[in-house]
Amino acid sequence: MENERIVVTRQPPGQALAILESAGSVWMWTEDRPIERQVLFDQITTATGLYTMLTDHVDEALLKCAPDLRVVSQMAVGVDNIDLAACRNRGIKVGHTPDVLTETTADLAWGLLIAAARRFGEGTRDVAAGRWGDWDPNYLIGQDIHGSTVGIIGFGRIGRAVARRAVGFGMSVLYTQRRPVDLSDPQPSFVPLNELLERSDHVIVAAPLSTETHHLISTNELRLMKPTATLVNIGRGPLVDSAALHHALTSGEIFAAGLDVTDPEPIAPDHPLVTTPNCFITPHLGSSTIRTRQAMAELAARNLVAGLRGLALEAPVIA
Ligand code: DGY
Secondary structure, eight states: OTTOEEEESSOOSTTHHHHHHTSSEEEEOOSSSOOOHHHHHHHHTTOSEEEEOTTSOBOHHHHHTOTTOOEEEESSSOOTTBOHHHHHHHTOEEEOOOSTTHHHHHHHHHHHHHHHHTTHHHHHHHHHTTOOOSOOTTTTOOOOOTTSEEEEEOOSHHHHHHHHHHGGGTOEEEEESSSOOOOSSSOSEEOOHHHHHHHOSEEEEOOOOOTTTTTSBOHHHHHHSOTTOEEEEOSOGGGBOHHHHHHHHHTTSSSEEEESSOSSSSOOTTSTTTTOTTEEEOOSOTTOSHHHHHHHHHHHHHHHHHHHTTOOOSSEEEO
C-alpha cells in the first residue's frame, strides 16, 4: 500500500490530502493555476493514482506515459476532459463527484436566471459608473420569472434539482433529454428539444458535454426561442455555440443569457459575449461554496484511495 504514488494536480480543500496520504506518497502541484502539461507528463510516469481537476486533459498521450496508473479521480462531476474510452481500454478506474454538488449548482442556476432576466449586470454596472439616476418607470425593464414556464435541457441530478426550485416560483416545468424519466407527477413534462425551446419562457441547460451535445444550442435552436426568453448554461461552455448566442443576444432573437460556463473558458474580457450588456457571466462558480467544495475534494480523495485498494469506488464513472 505504501508504494502507491499519487499525483494531485491542484491543492484540494478540506481533508482530501490527509485522506490521500493515508494511501501512499503524494506529489502535488502547489501553484495557484492549472498544472503545466509538461510537469504532469513528468510526474505521471511513476504514478499509480491521479487526482484531477476539470482543467486537466487526461488523454491517450498522457495515459501512455503512465504505465502504472490504476485510478483517475476527478474533483468534479463532469468528466468531459477525460478520455474515458482510453481509460477503459487500459483498465483504469475513473471516479467523479456527483450528488454532493447538486443542490449548490442548482441554486446558482436560479441566481443566473434571475440576474440575467432582471438585468442585474446592467444595473450594477450603472451603479458603479454613477449612472443611477432618479427612479424611472422605464429603466432596465426585465422579464418575470414567477408564473412562467422554464425548460430544462438535461434532466439528471442537477436538472431535477433546478426543477424542484421552480415550484416556489409557481412555474411550469418542461424538460428534455434522451429519454423521459419515470415520474409519478405529471409535472414536469417531457417534450422534444424544439418544442421545449418554442414553449419555454426561460431555458436552462444542465446537460453533460459529449460529442453528441457539442453546440446543442446553436443558430437554429436560438431562433426557436421566444424574444423574451433567457438562456442559462450551467453545464459546459461548448454546449452553446458562442458566436450564435452573441448574434441572438444582439439581434433581439432572445432577451438575455446567464452563463456560468463559457467557450472558451476562461473567457477574455474583450470577448463579444463579455461586452454584450444582456449577457450575465459568472466564472464557473456552480459548485463553489465552502461546504460543497470540501465535500467534492474529500469524495474524490476517497474514490482514489478505494480504487488503489482494490475496493469499489464510492462514485464511479468506470468501476
Ligand atoms: C463539475 O463538477 O463538473 C462542475 O462543473 C464543477 O463546478
